[in-house]
Amino acid sequence: MTDSTAARATRNMIFLVLVASLGYFVDIYDLLIFSIVRVQSLKDIGVPAAELLAKGQFIINVQMFGLLLGGILWGIIGDKLGRIKVLFGSILLYSIANFANGLVTDVNTYAVIRFIAGIGLAGELGAGITLVSETLSKEKRGYGTMIVAVIGLFGAVAAVNVAKYGWQRAYFVGGGLGILLLLLRIGTFESGMFKNVERSEVSKGNMLILFTSWDRFKKYLFCILIGAPLWYVVGILVTFSPEFGVALHAKDTLSAGTGVLYTYIGISVGDIFAGLLAQVTKSRKLTMAVFLLVSVGCVVYYLRAFGLSSQQFVWICFFMGCSVGYWATFVTIAAEQFGTNIRSTVTTTVPNFVRGALIPITLAFNAFKVHYGMITSGYIMMGILTLIALLSLSQLKETFGKDLDYVEIS
Numbered sequence: 001m002t003d004s005t006a007a008r009a010t011r012n013m014i015f016l017v018l019v020a021s022l023g024y025f026v027d028i029y030d031l032l033i034f035s036i037v038r039v040q041s042l043k044d045i046g047v048p049a050a051e052l053l054a055k056g057q058f059i060i061n062v063q064m065f066g067l068l069l070g071g072i073l074w075g076i077i078g079d080k081l082g083r084i085k086v087l088f089g090s091i092l093l094y095s096i097a098n099f100a101n102g103l104v105t106d107v108n109t110y111a112v113i114r115f116i117a118g119i120g121l122a123g124e125l126g127a128g129i130t131l132v133s134e135t136l137s138k139e140k141r142g143y144g145t146m147i148v149a150v151i152g153l154f155g156a157v158a159a160v161n162v163a164k165y166g167w168q169r170a171y172f173v174g175g176g177l178g179i180l181l182l183l184l185r186i187g188t189f190e191s192g193m194f195k196n197v198e199r200s201e202v203s204k205g206n207m208l209i210l211f212t213s214w215d216r217f218k219k220y221l222f223c224i225l226i227g228a229p230l231w232y233v234v235g236i237l238v239t240f241s242p243e244f245g246v247a248l249h250a251k252d253t254l255s256a257g258t259g260v261l262y263t264y265i266g267i268s269v270g271d272i273f274a275g276l277l278a279q280v281t282k283s284r285k286l287t288m289a290v291f292l293l294v295s296v297g298c299v300v301y302y303l304r305a306f307g308l309s310s311q312q313f314v315w316i317c318f319f320m321g322c323s324v325g326y327w328a329t330f331v332t333i334a335a336e337q338f339g340t341n342i343r344s345t346v347t348t349t350v351p352n353f354v355r356g357a358l359i360p361i362t363l364a365f366n367a368f369k370v371h372y373g374m375i376t377s378g379y380i381m382m383g384i385l386t387l388i389a390l391l392s393l394s395q396l397k398e399t400f401g402k403d404l405d406y407v408e409i410s
Contacts (some may be wrong), residue, residue, distance in 0.1 A: 024152025066118020270325015
């Protein structure tokens with residue numbers, strides 16, 4: 001390879017990581033915008049104060065169901081037709097949905113459009129991480145996925161700041177960002193590993209492969225379960241912080257939007273440390289275990305913070321975010337566990353199934369809450385999810401530095 005060819009390849013890889021990072025930025029912005037504007041938007045369309053929690057949970061669950069279906073849809077498309085097509089199709093769908101969300105006037109329409117947005121949102125992260133993992137060298141792909149996560153998670157920061165100017169404007173900006181990113185993606189290139197598989201006769205994007213082997217199915221299930229505590233922290237403990245604040249007798253009314261902002265800043269910081277720790281120790285499993293255990297301590301501190309102020313809440317959210325900042329590591333583990341012909345399906349469905357797991361997590365939390373109250377239920381759910389995650393992690397093989405140029409045989 002000549003110097004000019006090598007330089008061009010390096011520029012292409014940098015551009016690819018940048019585009020994937022900005023895609024995840026817009027993805028996070030749009031994924032969290034409802035959590036941030038939930039109270040104000042529902043009030044503005046006429047939802048009574050007593051129904052804000054129930055209606056909010058309903059819309060979030062509908063959005064998460066869309067993520068579940070979209071994860072399957074885009075994952076299969078990514079393995080059958082290419083990772084690039086997913087990056088274009090998914091962002092177009094959720095951009096259009098966000099424009100529509102700024103015009104809703106009732107709860108049912110709100111939920112339907114968030115469902116469509118959820119389907120679109122499901123494709124971004126998995127396709128981006130798959131593309132980066134297959135394009136960068138096995139020694140450097142951990143840095144690439146770390147950069148994608150760190151830049152992407154600042155989409156939460158943008159969402160909180162834009163939401164200050166009104167919930168409708170926040171949705172319109174989200175749609176506009178998506179269209180701009182769509183134009184930027186012209187010129188991105190397909191994964192070489194996918195091109196090799198595309199020309200072969202091997203079965204591609206066949207999700208049934210995951211269920212025809214008990215070992216493959218277990219591995220797939222364990223990849224999902226190791227990420228569940230993170231989304232519980234974001235989707236329950238932070239999103240419903242106004243209600244937790246009442247239970248904790250907080251001095252001020254806790255803001256879910258502010259909580260989401262500082263939690264995601266913390267996640268971005270945590271992702272940097274998780275990525276570096278994995279590179280230094282050459283172990284993604286050890287990194288995940290450390291962060292899972294630290295997150296328990298942070299959640300316990302939050303649930304014991306009776307009489308906390310809004311300033312204390314900000315710092316607690318930041319440190320909880322740092323402790324669950326293993327998102328990039330978790331998704332990279334999933335990408336490295338499976339062959340090229342099913343990798344996009346796995347890498348796209350796993351994080352979305354984790355997000356979709358918020359539905360049963362919310363149901364379980366509400367069931368516990370009836371008998372034990374907000375705080376005790378918070379402890380119970382975190383304990384159960386962390387124990388399951390650690391047991392699942394112990395069953396997965398270490399994949400740091402693994403050669404990914406292989407296929408799964410059905």
